[in-house]
Structures are given as structure tokens and as C-alpha cells.
Amino acid sequence: MEFINFLKFLWKHKNLLIIIPLVTVIISFFLVKNLADTYVSKSQIATGIIDESRHLLDKETNSSAQQQQIAQSFSNLIEIMKLKKLINQVSYQLILHDLTSNTPFKKPSKLFQGMNQAAREHAIEVFKRKFQRMEPLDYYNKDQNGLNELLREMKYDERNLREDLNIVRDEDSDFISVSFQSANPQLSAFVVNVLCREFINYYTNTIRQNETDAVTFLGNLLNEKREALNRKTAQLQNYKIENGVLNLEEQSKGIFDQIMVYNDRKQQAEKDVASNNGALAAINAKFDPKDRSYIEATLNKYNTAVVGTQEQLHALTDRYVRSNFAPQYKVQIDSLTRQLEREINLTSDKYITNPLTGKDALVAQKITLEVARDLAKYGLNAIDRALGELNAKFNRLVPFDATVKTYSFELDIASKEYLEVLNKYNETNLKSTFSIKLRQVDLATPDAAEPSKKMLLIILAGMGALVICVVILFAIYFFDETIKLPTELVAQTSLPSLGYLNTVTGGTLDLRKLWDVEHRDKMKHFKELIRSIRFEIDQELKGEKVISITSLAHHEGKTVLALSLAYSYSMINKKVLLIDGNFYNPTITNTAQPHLYLEDYFKNTPSNYENVSGTTTVIGNHGGDVTLLELSDEKFISTRFAELKNKYDVIIVETPALSTLNKSKEWILFANKVVAVFEANKPVKKSQKEDLNYLRNLEGKFAGWVLNKASLPED
Template sequence: MDILIIFRLLFRKIWWLVIIPAVIIVLAVVLTINMPLKYQSTAQLATGFTQEGQIQVTDERMNLRDAGVKFSNLVETMTSELILTLCTYKLALHDWKESDVPFKTLDPDDEAAALLTPQSKEKFIKIIEEKYEKMELLSSYSAEDQMLIEVLAGYGYLSWQLIENLSVFRVRDTDYVKVQYLSSNPIMSAFVVNNLSKEYIRYENSLNKNFSGQSVDFFRKQFAAKEQALQQATKAYNDFKTATGVLSYEGQSDARITQVSEYELMKENAESEISRLRLSIADVNRRLSQLNSGDNRAEINGKIVEIRNKIDQLNEQYRQSGSTDTELANSIKDLKFQLQVQMTQLADQEALEGAGSGYTKEQLEQQRDEYQLALQVERNKVAQINSKLRQLGSNMSGFASNEARMERLRSELENAKDEYNEAQSRYNTELSKAMVSETSVKLIIAGQPNGNPESSKRWIIVLMAGVASFFICAFVIVIMEFMDARLKTPVQFKKLVNMNLIGTIPFIPIKDPELPLLFKNNKVEKPERETFKHFLRKLRYEMERKDDSVYLISSNKQGEGKTFIILSLAFSLSLIKKKILIIDTNFRNNALTRILLPDQADRKRIKAGQFLLNSPDFNREEGKDAKYQKSENKADTDEEFVSGIVSPTAHRQIHIIGNTGEQASPSEIFAGRDFQNMIKQLKLNYDYIFLEGPSLNEFSDTRELIEYSDKVVTVFSADSVIKQIDRESLEFLNGIKDKLSGGVLNKLDIKDLKQ
């Protein structure tokens, strides 16, 4: 549904869109004519949430997010049931005890007035004073409290009644909060905002004092426990120092460590000397072994001479063979490698003999003995040093154990001092907080009675009522249109019915007998009648451009307008000199017969078992079966029957074959007659033949009549809704395929045709 269709739809329903808002506006004017005057009073609070000028006990800095949370908490607390109830108590005490001019009085006919007797008032005042001091709510479980609640509800002082006209909000981007109250009494409005602010401040101070007292008690106990722990740690440390007789382990520890370091150095020097002596002994042994291996030199020289001779011989053979013998070449190569090895061994032997020169064997052996004696001396020296180090280590172990214990006691003492100092600092901080536990919220501008009433906004209310009713009405119209499942437009028809639409007929307020006058009148008619003629001519054109002449006009349900369509088409076709025959085959409802043959008893009509009505030959055997009646009229041939049952109408171009109205089906009524042959004979004399069939949903007559027609036209009313039973009939019609000409949408609203 596009926007243009919506506007057209709303324009069609313009009277609803005018009348309903107008009624609502008049109703709003009447209901608001006696609106009471309202007076508003405003109080302003300074919260101190975003200011740092006040006393700071801690180093906490203002945080904008935290400030926002504080403002939200303030508004929530101030509008809570408890704070509002405290204000309720103040209002009740004002009216009953503190002032001779109460804000409100009860109507004597009110049920609450019956509960407020002089005796009960004194009792109520006492209950309120106790609850106010203790900051407690009234309990619905107490009978007296329940009575008091009913009385206060009669005054309109309960929390849920006060909050309806109360407004608490932060002034944007400031440290201030405004409290506003609206009532019919300006003094009461000021009283409420001032007392509500004071009760909030009293509640916050009480809450802070309670929290501060609990916090101080907690940290006082914690401080006492840390002080006792410090005393115990100090006593344990001093007792251990006295028991060991050592004032300081640091001096003794340094002396022992120095002595151990000296012995470690001596041990290191001795071990170094041992390593040197071992190397010297190994060097002497090596030189002795070299002196013993001097006889090998002559043997190596002999091998070298022998290898060289072999090489010379093979070289001579290799030259004589033309230097092509590969085996001789490889053998010469191997001998040269052996020669190189022997030469290397000879060089190593000469180097060894040179290294050992200058010493005799006896001198080297004497030198080795001296080195071995010095090695033994150094080993004994290392053993003595190790013994001394073990002795020092044994003495140091007990010393280290005592020192570790004293260090642990000293660490415990330092931790106890730190915890004591921290607990003392936190305790002092909480004491300081308790001294400044009052809330930072202050009432800086008290509410004053307002001499001028607030604008009632009556006309705004009236205007909004009219605008709202207009849009609601428009919304309802659009929704109803959207949910409307009727076949009211060709677009809707094509969407819901799978059938070709061959014509649309608008609705006009005319009766069937008036149709001839409509077509005979050549004067300019009313616009809706001219529109009707225009669309009927379009349907006539659709039928003229086809070669078919026998049409069965049916519908899915009754009341769709089949009779009206047949009559309209007949009269329309007669205007162009077409000869029309209407066969009233709707035996269930012979409306065509009643319209075109009114009170003509002498006319022949179709009837089950016989074909002539009020004929003496047919009436004399009414008690016999139909087949006997027919046999008695053998002279009545098919030709005579056809010519006998056709009756003229008031319009000379239109004839009709009527019926008497039956409950039998066409097959039963046409039994014994060749109705198909009769249709063929009639087609010779008429341009168009129209048959009317009963509704498909209720009867099977249309299904039996289809075989006698060239085309089937189905009539749909624009007010109809397609249901499941209609879909079954549509499925049958689509099954006859070529015989189905299409549908005609009848009774359209002319305004819908313009969408």
C-alpha cells in the first residue's frame, strides 16, 4: 500500500477524521473546564559533590563519574518511600497538632473521616511521633497503622500520592539539586519541598553517624590488636638477645669470615703448586721416554732409501710403457705417500732428540725425584688447611643458627611496627571522619509560597487530545484497510483470486425492475449511473470480441449479483440490436423468472417431469410418475417444446425460458430431453444465450450445466471474502481451463475504483 493510496483512503474517510477528533476536543474542553489551580514551590539544595572547598579528611579527588552516581543516589533516596513517609508525618502533625489552619480537611462523607475521631487522632499523633523519631514506616500488619494509612490516604498524604506531583532533579552541569512540588495550596507546596529537604538531610546525617560509629569501633579494635602484637614481638626479640649474651652478631661474623677467607686463599695456593709439580714430573717423564726411543732413527732412514729405490724403478717402467699404465701410476702414487709418512716420522724423531739435549738420563731421574718430594709436602699442607676449615665451619654453624633466629625476630618486630603504625593512622582517619560526619548537602534556597498559579495547559491538553485522536483514528482506518480481505478493488481481486478479470461493475442504488428505464433513458444521468454504464459497456465489449454465444453465469456463493449481471448484460446487448435469450436454470432461486415473467400463469416453464405449466394436458396426471406424464404428451416434440417454452419479455430483443422453481438438479430435470440439442436449435435464433447457475459452494448444479455452455463467467461481489470453501470452487473452475472466460467483480464502490 503506497502513500498515495493511503492519502486517498484517508480522504474518503474524511468525515470520520473530522467528527471523531471534534468530539474528543469537545469532550476534553468539558472535562478540563473545572481544572483546579495548581501552585508550585521550588527549593534548592547544594550537594558539595563536585566542590573541594569543604574539609578533606583523606586525599580522595573528585571524580565526575562518582559525582554522577552520587546525584543519582540523592534523587533516588529523596523520592524513596521512607523520606516521603517522613514528610507525610510532618504534614499530618501540621494539620492535627501544630497549626490551626490545616492544609486539607476530610469530607464528612468520606470513609476516612469516620476513622478520625478525637480519641483516634490522639492515638495517631502518638504513633506518628514515635515513627518519626525512629524513622520507621507504617506497617500494614498492625491494625492501628492500617487505620492510620487509610486516614492519610483520604488526605492524599501517602508517599505514592505525594510523588505524583513531586519532581527532584539535578540542575544541569552544576552542584545543585532542585525540589519542586505542585498542589492546590501554595503554602502546602512550600511546606512539602522544605520538609522533604530537611528530612533527607536528617536521614543522611543519621546514616553517616551510624556508619562512622561502626567504622570507628572496628578500627579501634584493630588498633588495639596491632598494639598488643607489637608488644609481644618486642619482648621476644629482647629476651633472645639476653639469653645468647650477644649484643651484635655482625662483628663476630665479620672476623670469622675473614679467617675463613685466609685459609681458603692458602688452600688455593697449595693446590696451584700441586698442579705445577704434577706438570713438571710429567715433562721429565716425557724427556726420559724420548731418550729411550733414539734407536728408531736408523730404521726410518733405511725405509726411506728402500721406498725411493722402488719409486725410481717404477718411474722407469712407466716411461718405457708410454706413460699409459694406470696401475703403475697408482702404485707410484702410493709409494710417494709412504715416503712422505716416513719423512714426517724422521722429522718428529729429530725434534724429540733436540728437545731432550743438555740433560743426561741420571740428571732427569734426579730432577723427577725432587719434584715428587715437593708434591708430597704440598699435599700434606692442603690436608692441614682442610682440617682447619672444617673446624671453623663447625663453629660457624651454631653462630649462623642464632643469627638467623635473631634476624627472624627482628623482621617480625619491624612488621609489627608497620602494622601498628598503619592501624593507628587508619584509626585516626576514621576519628577525623566521625568529627565531620554530617552530610555535605545543604538547603540553600528554601521553598516559598507561589502567589501565581501554574499554567493549567488546558488548551495544550485539548489540542493534544484532538491531534492524538486524529492520528489514532487515521491509524485505525489504515490498519482496518490493511486487514480488509474483501475483493473490493481489481488489485485486491488479482492478488487473492487466480482468475482472469474480464470486467468490473460498480454498485448503483437501483432495483432490478428499474434496469430497462436506465437503458431507455437517453438523458444525462447521475455520475454514478453514467459510470455504471461505462463499465458495463466495457464488459459488453469483452464479450463481443469473442465468438462464443452461450454463457453460463455463476458464482461461488449466493448474493453475489448473478441475476443483476445477466439482466444488465441482456439490456446492454439489446441496445446494439442483439437478440438475447435468458434461460433461468437456477432452479433453486428463479429470480429471473419472477422479474421477467411476473404473474404470467399462462406461460410455459421448465418443470421436473413436465415442461408446461397450468396446461390441462399436464395437470390431469399430477399423481403419476413423471415418465408417464411425459408419455401421455407424445405429440409434444422437441421442436414444439423449444418453441413452446420461450416467452417474450417487456423488451422485444430479450426472451426468457423460465422455471417453476425446483429442488432437483438440472440433470434430473432435463432427464428424457436432449437439452444439448435444444441449445443448438436456440443458437440459430439468438445472438447470445445466458444461463444462470446456482452458487458453486452450496450446489452442484453449475457443474452439471457447464457442458451446455461455451463459456463460464463467475460473478464475485466486492464485499466477499475468499474462504477455504471458495478456494475449492475456484480450483474446480480453473480445472475447466478453456471454458472459463473469467470473473466479473460486482458491487464495487466507485471510490475504490479510483485507487
């Protein structure tokens, strides 16, 4: 609904929407008809960033490049190309061309034409020097500032060149496009070619210098790391030679293994000694002193042989242990062991024990156990000495191992640093050999003029004006708080509506003439609306007769409504009395020229009772600063209204506006229903809120609003 209303609002201002765009189109036509044709020259620069044929040796590195890195590389190249120093190079070349050529690119400016030969030569010298050194002009130097002013007048300065210069990457390709547009095709091609050449030279020299510095730095660093690695290697070798260290890890491992073997043998020997001592203790407990002396006396000769064999066995066992258990000693030990067993058995066979006892076997067993125990004890001592020697050797290796590990750790760090720098050096050297090499794929050439955009500019100007008008009208419509519809009036006042009246232009207050004009559609619609309002008022009156017509402000249309209602009621054969209660503006009185006036009728004098006849339809007033209750008291006025109700079917009273305070409210005291008129296309003011509250407090006495001069469809 709001959109439809907005369209209606636009249609109401259709002349504005037609005239303004039309005027804009006409003005645009005269502005653009003399515009010069534009010529665009374009060139492309191959970067090699994503060209696989130029990354054969570093393909692996290039394949891992992410799209973001590639986009960043192109962005860096484009921003370098837009550097002020490069644009200045183009400016210098342009002005030098115009200063030295008979066919300049542009028409000389006033400052250019005013230069004499000496000034030209000086300008050429300065511009050449600035171009060779890639230096900007010094604005604080009076001489150079004048040359800069010359560039601005010729529009060769950086700001003007940037406006027509376009540098972009061609979608996802490997090329950067450079284009320039101007009114001279030679100028466009010249700017593009100079900028591409200067950019390639600047970038190439910068990259080459950076790569050379990087390779030189890494080369020097590589030599330092190589020398440090050689020093650490020589230091470790000298230490090993000076201390006789061959392979500490293998040596320490061998000694440790021997210590473990001797520990095992020691545990076994200790076990044998303990077991043999226990067995001997048990055997000794079975002999008494007499048996022992007998045995020692009889076996002395054979014991001597056993003891000698035992000593040989002890010496051989000692050599066996010291030789780290060499196998050849094991054979000799086994032979002596068997010999010792035979000698022990011989003592058992040749001599017997005391006949009184049967302990000869125990004696032989005892001797065998004693021999085994002694062998185990002597072997234990030899093992302890060997363990002491091995532990001493192992302890001597500990400080050597710590020092060697320190040297080895330092050597390992130096080696890693050297390899890292070497890899970086090789990588940088390779990249410097196959680094990105920019090249201008094709030279910019003068091209034909671009298709004329004059018609497009004219159309855009017209459409832009139309859009601006629509936007402005929309803003006016959106922020417009004026009331145009009865529903809006009801929404803002919270009071009911009886209907509305359309605008009738060129009318007259002669009701008969207005009512009889049949050929005017607006008048027909007006009559239908009056009839509708009359019907709604009848429904509200419910047999009552007095209708008071008021408004919030003056000149809202009360008189037209009152006269129209009076005439409409007379058309249905009702006796109607129209009272002009508006002392402030007695329009009805001035129009109807009645014979009876309020000041005469409502005065409490006997002579006035006969002044009203049944045929009187209008009671006027003399105007002035007077109110109803100032004419007579409330009781007498009520009596007068009662007489009028007996004579007339409908009594219509036009009252002053509510802004007159009590002047309107005094009339409303005697009315049965109150009708308020509100003129359309006006807002409800904040100052009128008190009057609205008054109407709300009337409750059932207020019949409703009549929206006057509304612009609504008739169907």
C-alpha cells in the same frame, strides 16, 4: 500502493475520524474546566560530591573518582530521600499541622470532621511519638490503622505524596532538586522543606554514627597492632643480647671470606708439596747409594744448622697462619728464608762431592727442594687447623641466623600490618572530618500557579482519540481479508478477471430507464464498465454464443450483470436471448414476465416446437425444486440450444450459484463460456475452495470474474 489504499480506507471512514475526536474534545472540556490550579514549590540540596572547594585536603582522592561512582553516589542519595520512613515523616508533619492549625492545608475529610477533641488529642500524641521515633503506623493495630485511614482520606499518605513528588539531580551539577505540586502553594512549600530537613538530619546522623564507629574500631585495631609490633621488636632484641649476636650477616660474611682465603692457600700448598716431591724424586734417581753416604757424612755439620733454621721457620709459619697472615710475621719469615738459603749455599761452597762425580749442584738443589716441601707440608697442616676452626665458628652461627630471620620476618609482618592500619585510620579520620555535608541551598517558598494545562489536555485528548481511531482502523484494514479489488480476487483465486461493476444505489431493473439516465455519474461509469465487460466476453467467445453467468454464493449480482449484458448487446444490434436458469430465485422471470418458460420449451413434446418465435428475448421458469436435466435429457437439450444459436447472436444464461452443486453445473455443460460474479467486500470462504477448484478445472471454458459492487474510482 497499500498506503494509498489505506488512505482511501480512512477517507471512507472520515466521519468516524471527525466525530469521535470531536466528542472526546467536548467531554474533556467539561472534565477539565473545573480542575484546580497547581502550585509547584522547589528547593535544592548541595551534596558536595563534586564541589572542589569542599575537597581541598582529599582532592587527590576525589580527583580519581570516576563518573560512574559519582552517578552512583547521587543515585544512593535520591533513593534514601525516597525512603518510606522519610515520606512518613512528612505525612506526620502534615496531619499534625492540620490537627493543630486553624488554617489546614486541605479541606477536612469526613473522618477528620467526625473526630472529637479527645480523639484529636490522642491522634496528635500518637503522630508526635511516631515522628520522634521515625516509626511507621501499624496496620494490624486497630487504633493506628484508623489513623492511617485518616492519612489516606486527607491524601497525606505515602502513596499519594509520591505521585506529586519529584526528586532528580540537576543534570551534571552538584545539586539535587526536590519539587512538589499541589492545589495549595503553602502545602507544596511545606512538603519540600520538611522532606529536605528530615533527609539532611537522617543522612547526617547516619553518616556521623558510621564514621564514629569506623574511627573507633580502627583506633582499637591500631593499638593492638602497635602492641604486637613492640612485642616482636623486644623479642628480637632480647634474643640477640642473650646469644651475643651483633650482626649475623656481617659476621658470617667475614668468616666465609676467611674460609675462601684459606682454601686458596691450601690449594697452593698442596700444589707446592706435589711439585717438590716430583722434583726430589727426579733428583734422587740421579744419585747412587755411595754418593748419598758421602754427602751425608761430609755435610752433617752444616745440615744441623739448616735443620735448626728450618724449625724456626716452621714455628714462625704456624704463627703466621694462626694470625690470619699478619704482615709482621711475613717480614720475619722472609728473613729466615734468606738465612736458610745462605746456610744451604755454605754447604755447597765449603764441601764438594765425590770428585768422581759432578753432582754438587744437584745436592744443593735437593736440599732446597726438601726445605720448601717441608715448609709447604707444615703450612698445609696449619691451614687445615685454621679451616676447621673457621667452619666450626660458621656452623655455630647457622641456628642463630635461622632464629633471627624468623623473628625478623614476624617483625616485618607486624610492621606492615601496623602501617596499613595506621594509613587506614588516618584516611578514615580525615574523611570523617571532611565528609559530605548536605545543606539546603534555598528554602522552598509558595509560588504562583503553574500555567494552565487545560487546553493542552483537551488537545491531547482529541489527538489521542484520533490516533486510537486510526490505529483501530489500521488494525481492521490490516486484518481485513475481504476482496475489494479485482487484483485481490485474482490473487486469492488464481483465476482471471473480466472487470468490475460499481455500486448503483436507488436503481431499478428497468434497463431502459437505467441506461437513459445521463445526469448520474455512477450510471455513466456503470455503462462504461458494462461495455468493457461485453468487449472482454466477445474476445473470449471467439464466435461462440452461449454465456453462462454463475457465482459462488446466492445474491452476488448475477441478475444485474445478465440483464445489463443483454441490454448492452441489444444496443449493438445483436439478437439476444436471456434465459433465467435460476430455478431457486427466478428474478429475471419475475421482472420480465416472459411468455415462454423453460419447463415448456425443453420438454421433449412436439407441440413445443412452435412456441418460440424470432422476437422472443427472454425465457423464464416457473421456479421450484427442479434441475435442467430433470426437464429433458442432455441430447434433446443440446438440440434445443442448437436451434436457439441459429436464431440468436448471443445467448445469456443466468444459472444458480455453485453452492447449489449440480443445478449450476448442468447449465455449464451447454455453455461455451462461463462468467462468475463475486460481490466485493466479502472474503473467499474456506467452504468455497471446492467450487474454485471446479472453476479452475474448466480451464479455457472459464472466461473470468466480474467483481460486483466495487468501490473504485471512476477515472
